[in-house]
Amino acid sequence: MRHVRGFDVVRPLSIWMLIFMMMPLVFLPLASIFIFGTSSGLGNFWAALNAPEAIFALKLSMVTSFWATAFNVLFGLFAAYVLSRYNFLGRNALIVTISLPTAIPTAVAGFALLLLWGPYGTLGRLLRPQGIQIMFTASAIVLANIFVTFPLAFGVIKPVFDTMSRSLEEASATIGATRWQTFWHVTLPSLRGAIVSGALLTFARAVGEFGSTILVSGNLAGRTQTAPLYIFAKFNEGQIEAANAIAIVLALFSFLIFSVLFFARDWLDVD
Amino acid sequence: MKAQVARIMDSSITPPLPESMPQPAASIVGISKRFGKTSVLENISFDVAEGEALVLLGASGSGKTTILRIIAGLEQPYTGKIMLHGKEVTELPPRERGIGVIFQSYALFPKMTVEKNIGYGLRIRRRRRKEIKNTVNELLSLVQLEEHRKKYPSQLSGGQQQRVAIARTLAYKPEVLLFDEPFGALDAQTRVHLRREIRALLRKVNVPAIFITHDQEEALELGDRIAVINVGHIEQIGTPREVYNNPASEYVATFLGAANILEGTISRGHVVVGNAQMPARLLGDRFKEGQAVKLIFRPEDVLISKTQEFPTGHACLSSGVVEEISFVGAYERLRIRLEASSGACETSDTPFYLTTETPERSNAKPVICTRPKPETNAFRLRTGDRVFLGLSSFTVLPNDARTSATSQPIIKTSI
CATH class of the missing domain: 3.40.50.300 (P-loop containing nucleotide triphosphate hydrolases)
Known part of the structure; x- marks a missing residue:
């Protein structure tokens, strides 16, 4: 460290450099959403938000993301329990497989789902005669969301499971609790923080999902169009203001979720 | 006493x-x-x-x-x-x-x-x-x-x-x-x-x-x-x-407290350690004549005396020279090297020797004993002093394969 009369020059320099580097990369793009979105007045912004298709898109995004989150948190909990408590042949292979979906391009994920569940897909063709159609419905969006956010909750919950002392569960068992009572009263409370952050992460990621959703949903306005798809569609139609209004909502929403994650993490883990 | x-x-x-x-x-x-x-x-x-x-x-x-x-x-x-x-x-x-x-x-x-x-x-x-x-x-x-x-x-x-x-x-x-x-x-x-x-x-x-x-x-x-x-x-x-x-094995003796362990043999109702003889009321035929045994005693069961005379209930083991005195608070701890040829409790033709597994010297080894404060004050000792050691209590165990297999160093002092 170089000091000029007791003053560390490197410190302010590096902090400002960091901010400067982030300017064009993060700050300015975010700022421009808000600047342009509100440039023609808050009234227009409000009107754009209140368009029925916009409201529908936001709602659909929330609902589908909710179900995907609910599923993945439960699944992640179960998978973390099994993979952290039992050692068996192929355990590591399973862990890798669960983590894989994050590494797969979302468009590939959507395409894969189409190949399986599409009207002529491996399973889809069996369902078609029963009159069941999964692709191009809200269910398809949930499936796509589940796929791309699959390992997120698991990834947050498993390390907590791994570090949790076995003696807590053993103590509970000797005191007289069944496995289920032990899980409910002892294990689960210790996982509370991990479950909430896992859920928030999954939800945030699901709300923003685009690549897989556009393939499996059919992108039908007012029917299977989620918020990100709405932004894309409106932009293509040249309705920048409409796109921008939703963009602001999504940006604020992510900002909110990550603030909660950041600031509430300690609180969630504290008794 | x-x-x-x-x-x-x-x-x-x-x-x-x-x-x-x-x-x-x-x-x-x-x-x-x-x-x-x-x-x-x-x-x-x-x-x-x-x-x-x-x-x-x-x-x-x-x-x-x-x-x-x-x-x-x-x-x-x-x-x-x-x-x-x-x-x-x-x-x-x-x-x-x-x-x-x-x-x-x-x-x-x-x-x-x-x-x-x-x-x-x-x-x-x-x-x-x-x-x-x-x-x-x-x-x-x-x-x-x-x-x-x-x-x-x-x-x-x-x-x-x-x-x-x-x-x-x-x-x-x-x-x-x-x-x-x-x-x-x-x-x-x-x-x-x-x-x-x-x-x-x-x-x-x-x-x-x-x-x-x-x-x-x-x-x-x-x-x-x-x-x-x-x-x-x-x-x-x-x-x-x-x-x-009454430790039942050398392991117990050394794990639970400190113990001195000397090797000896059984001879006519006595444990013979070198040319010292410890009278032991052998129960029945628990030990055979000539059987190799271990004599185990606690540091606090040793009584130190200037003469060969010991109060009733004590048997003279040997003479020795004080090698080290350390003050451990509640009591005094002494390391005493048993004397090889001279000054055993009773005159005997057999030369005094102690068989040890890891002898520090081939014919003499130190034992550890402790003395409570009153005794320390009444009878001051310095390194180099020649004393007699009496035992108030000891245990005899067969010196068989198992005890030696699990045995600790001859003198274990965990004090």
Whole structure:
């Protein structure tokens, strides 16, 4: 460290450099959403938000993301329990497989789902005669969301499971609790923080999902169009203001979720 | 001066309990355990009487924790069975055994307050709220934690957490309490204080308890009886007095306290160590004439004298030269090198020698003895002084393959 009369020059320099580097990369793009979105007045912004298709898109995004989150948190909990408590042949292979979906391009994920569940897909063709159609419905969006956010909750919950002392569960068992009572009263409370952050992460990621959703949903306005798809569609139609209004909502929403994650993490883990 | 006659003990294990005892609270019958191909426990059997505190004492890795986990149902034995109040529980899961385990880490539930922790056993048994509340209150006052009831475990000291853990198990009235190294995580002062508290508490609630420890002092103070465990088997079970005064093996002698060990042979009712003869009332034909034995005695059983004359109840062992004097607070510790050729207690034609496995000199070796303060003051000693050593008590064990296989260095001083 170089000091000029007791003053560390490197410190302010590096902090400002960091901010400067982030300017064009993060700050300015975010700022421009808000600047342009509100440039023609808050009234227009409000009107754009209140368009029925916009409201529908936001709602659909929330609902589908909710179900995907609910599923993945439960699944992640179960998978973390099994993979952290039992050692068996192929355990590591399973862990890798669960983590894989994050590494797969979302468009590939959507395409894969189409190949399986599409009207002529491996399973889809069996369902078609029963009159069941999964692709191009809200269910398809949930499936796509589940796929791309699959390992997120698991990834947050498993390390907590791994570090949790076995003696807590053993103590509970000797005191007289069944496995289920032990899980409910002892294990689960210790996982509370991990479950909430896992859920928030999954939800945030699901709300923003685009690549897989556009393939499996059919992108039908007012029917299977989620918020990100709405932004894309409106932009293509040249309705920048409409796109921008939703963009602001999504940006604020992510900002909110990550603030909660950041600031509430300690609180969630504290008794 | 205590007048204790030399005793002879064979290395067999003392019977677990007097026959007059009613049905034991817990019986461990022929337990063995293997992890893969390694055998960690061999044929472990003992009983715990109603209200009794039994300490399983052993070095780390001796298998003592495995015994505890098997009793608790957290591990399955390879052979043998566990009986609690006459009922076999070997196949039962932990929750159906009615045992209370106090884990080394306390294992308090971090997200529950002190009262929730204590009431847990009753809540999962779906007892009435009022009953739970009363029991919790009773236990809180028993372990003196009333003012901490709303706190979380992380806000308590180690000793307080320990007491919560005990109260939590007492709440559902277990048949047996199992303590796994209960004081391992505490500082020395709290440890002594807490174990006295727990001892008193156990007397009050009259629940039989099994303690696991590697701390001999703890074992002597806590246990009504002590079982010394060595590499998966029980070396000896007995009251602290029995185990300390009559160690059944060299391992017990050296693990529980300090012991001097000299090698000798049996000759005409005497243990002959070099040219010293210790009179020993040999019981029957326990030892054969000429059999190789080990003479084991505690540092505090040595009486130091300027002359060969010893008060009744003491037998002169040999003369020696004071090599080192150290002050250890409550007493003085001396290292005395036994003299080889001259100055043994009785004149004899046989040259004085001591067979040792790791002789420091081929014919002489030091013994450790301790003297209490009054004696130290009455009879001051300096290094180089020539003295006679008398023994008030010693143990003779056969010097067979097994004892030497598990033997420690000849003089083990853990003081």
